[in-house]
Amino acid sequence: MSRTKGFRWNFFLAVDASRYSQGDDQRQHANQRALLEALNDAAEDVGLDRSCWEKQQAGDSEFALLPNEEPAPLVVDEFVRALDDWLERYNDGRVPDARLRLRVAMHHGGATPADNGFAGREVVTTQRLLDSSEVRTALDLDEDANLSLIISARVFEAIVRQRHTSLRPEDFVQVHVRDQAKGFEGAAWVRVPRVAPERLARAFREHSEAPRGLVLAAIAEDVDALHEAVNLSFASVQGQVDEIEDSIVIVVPNESQYTKALGVCLEQLRELLDQPVYLGVAMRDTAQALELADSDLTHRTLDAAHSSRLVVSVSEQVYQQVVSKGGRKVSPNSYVRGAGGWVRVPGYSMPPVAATSPRRRHVDPPPSAQGGPHVYMNRAKVGTQVFGTMNQYGTGEAR
Numbered sequence: 001m002s003r004t005k006g007f008r009w010n011f012f013l014a015v016d017a018s019r020y021s022q023g024d025d026q027r028q029h030a031n032q033r034a035l036l037e038a039l040n041d042a043a044e045d046v047g048l049d050r051s052c053w054e055k056q057q058a059g060d061s062e063f064a065l066l067p068n069e070e071p072a073p074l075v076v077d078e079f080v081r082a083l084d085d086w087l088e089r090y091n092d093g094r095v096p097d098a099r100l101r102l103r104v105a106m107h108h109g110g111a112t113p114a115d116n117g118f119a120g121r122e123v124v125t126t127q128r129l130l131d132s133s134e135v136r137t138a139l140d141l142d143e144d145a146n147l148s149l150i151i152s153a154r155v156f157e158a159i160v161r162q163r164h165t166s167l168r169p170e171d172f173v174q175v176h177v178r179d180q181a182k183g184f185e186g187a188a189w190v191r192v193p194r195v196a197p198e199r200l201a202r203a204f205r206e207h208s209e210a211p212r213g214l215v216l217a218a219i220a221e222d223v224d225a226l227h228e229a230v231n232l233s234f235a236s237v238q239g240q241v242d243e244i245e246d247s248i249v250i251v252v253p254n255e256s257q258y259t260k261a262l263g264v265c266l267e268q269l270r271e272l273l274d275q276p277v278y279l280g281v282a283m284r285d286t287a288q289a290l291e292l293a294d295s296d297l298t299h300r301t302l303d304a305a306h307s308s309r310l311v312v313s314v315s316e317q318v319y320q321q322v323v324s325k326g327g328r329k330v331s332p333n334s335y336v337r338g339a340g341g342w343v344r345v346p347g348y349s350m351p352p353v354a355a356t357s358p359r360r361r362h363v364d365p366p367p368s369a370q371g372g373p374h375v376y377m378n379r380a381k382v383g384t385q386v387f388g389t390m391n392q393y394g395t396g397e398a399r
Contacts, residue, residue: 006113010065011072011106012126013053015039017060018101018139019320027098032059034090034100042082046074056117063126065111065118072155076106077165080149084193087146096143103139105130107152125152128184133283133321134175134204138190140317141203145192150175153187160189167191173201179255213253214261214318217289220277223248233269237261247293249286258322263329266312270346273309276302280341281314288315297338300354305345312344 017031039062043050054065066075083102091099107129109122129135129150138148151160151172160167172189179185192200216239220226223246230241230248237257239250252261262281269277278299280292292298292313302311314323314335319342324332335342336351345351 007110007120008112009109010067010111011070011075011108012111012123013062013064013066013075014105014126014130015062016103016130018103018136019316028059030098031100035060035062035102038083038086038090038100038102042079042086045082045086046078048074048079054113054118061130063118063123072108073159073164076151076155076159077167080104080147080191081193084146091146099146101139101145102147103130103135104147104149105135105151106149106155108154108158125184125186128179128186129177129188132175132177132179132188134177134188134190136317136321137203138192138195138200141192141200142195145195147193149191149193150177151189151191153189156189171197173197173204175204212284213251213255214258214281214283214322215286215289216250216252216261216279216281217244217286217293218248218250218277218279219246219290219293220248220275222275225275226273226277229269229272232272233265234261237265239265244286244290247290249289259325259327259330262312262314262318262322263327266310266346267329270308270310275309277310278302279310279312281312281318283315283317283321285315292341295340297340297343297354300356301338301343301345301351303355304352305348308345308347310346311351312346313338313341314344315341318342 015035017035040050048070052067052069056063066072083104087100087102091101105126107122107126109120109125111118111120111123113119129152132150135148135150138150139145156169156172159165160172161169172191175188175190177184177186177188190200190204191197218226218230223243226248227241227243230239230250234241234250234252237252237260238254239252239261242249242251250261252258266279278293280289280294280298282288282292292315295313298311298313302308305311319332319335323330323335323342326332334349334351335344337343338354343351
C-alpha cells in the first residue's frame with residue numbers, strides 16, 4: 001500500500017515575471033493579467049489544455065503540474081515559441097518598465113499535493129532552476145529578449161537530446177546551477193529565443209570568471225582608514241577585502257550573507273566612518289560596483305546628506321535579488337531608483353534629493369589657526385583655503 005497519497009510523476013513548468021516588484025500597483029495589476037493571458041493564449045495556440053493543469057499561482061509567478069496527456073516535447077518546443085511570440089507582440093512599443101519578460105523553468109519528476117501547493121524534492125529543484133542566477137543572466141543578456149528558458153538535465157537528455165523536438169542540442173547552453181545557501185547543485189540547459197547560443201555561451205564564460213559573490217566597492221580619500229573600518233565591519237560575513245588603487249573591494253561569497261552585508265555590516269561601517277565614503281554594490285562585477293560608487297548621482301546624493309558620511313548605490317540585479325526581499329536593516333523603501341541603480345543613504349528613511357552641484361567637496365579639519373581646511377574635488381586635492389587671503393590652487397600655499 002502506498003505511504004504517500006496522491007504521489008505521481010509529472011512534467012513541471014514554472015514561470016516568473018522579471019522585475020515585477022519594482023512596478024507600481026497599476027503596473028503589477030497589468031502584468032498579472034498579461035501573464036495569465038500569455039500562458040493561456042500560447043497553450044491554446046499549440047493545442048495544450050490549460051484547464052487540466054494543476055496550478056499554484058502567486059501574482060507574478062505560476063508553478064504548474066502538467067498531466068501526462070500533455071506532450072512534454074510540445075511544451076519544451078512549440079509552447080515556448082508561442083509564448084515568446086505573444087510577448088514580442090505585447091512588448092512591441094512599450095517602454096522598458098512596462099514590458100513583460102519571463103523566466104521559465106522545466107523539469108520532470110515526482111510530486112505530491114500538499115496543504116499549500118505541491119511537495120517533493122523535484123518540485124524544489126524546479127524552483128531552484130527558476131531562481132538561479134544563470135537563467136537571470138540569460139534574460140539580462142539582451143534587453144530585447146522576452147524570455148529565458150532553463151530545463152533540467154533530465155528533460156534535456158530525454159527530450160532534446162533524443163530529437164523529440166525541432167530544437168537541436170546546440171540551441172541550448174549547458175550551465176551548472178549552484179545555490180550554496182540552500183544546498184542545491186546540478187546541471188541544466190539554457191536557451192533564449194532570438195539570441196544566438198554562441199553569444200549566450202560567451203556571457204556565461206564571462207559570468208563564471210567574475211568574482212563569486214556580492215561585490216562591494218568603496219571609495220574614500222583615506223584608503224588606509226577605510227580599509228581598517230571595512231575589515232571590522234565585514235568580518236562576520238567572511239568578506240574578502242582587497243585594495244584596488246584608491247578603493248576598497250569586498251567580495252561576500254556566501255549568498256546567505258548578502259542581506260547581512262547590506263544591512264548590519266553597512267550600519268556598522270557607517271558608525272566607524274570619519275570621512276565621506278561612496279559605496280557601489282553589484283553581483284559578481286567589480287567594474288560595475290566601482291562605476292556605481294563613483295557615479296555622479298552617488299556623489300551628489302551624499303552631498304545633499306549633510307548628516308551622513310556614507311552613500312550606497314546598488315545595481316538593478318542586487319536590488320531585485322537581495323534588497324527587494326528585505327531583512328534586518330534592509331528596507332526596499334529606503335532606496336530610490338536612479339540612473340544605473342538604486343541609491344540609499346544609511347541613517348535616512350529615504351535618500352535626500354541629490355544636490356545640483358557636480359561633485360561633493362571633502363573638507364579636512366583646519367591644520368592650524370592660520371590655515372583653513374583643505375578642499376578636494378573628485379577625490380583630488382585642489383588647494384588650501386586661507387581665510388582673509390588669496391588661495392594658490394594646486395600648491396596648498398597661501399600668498
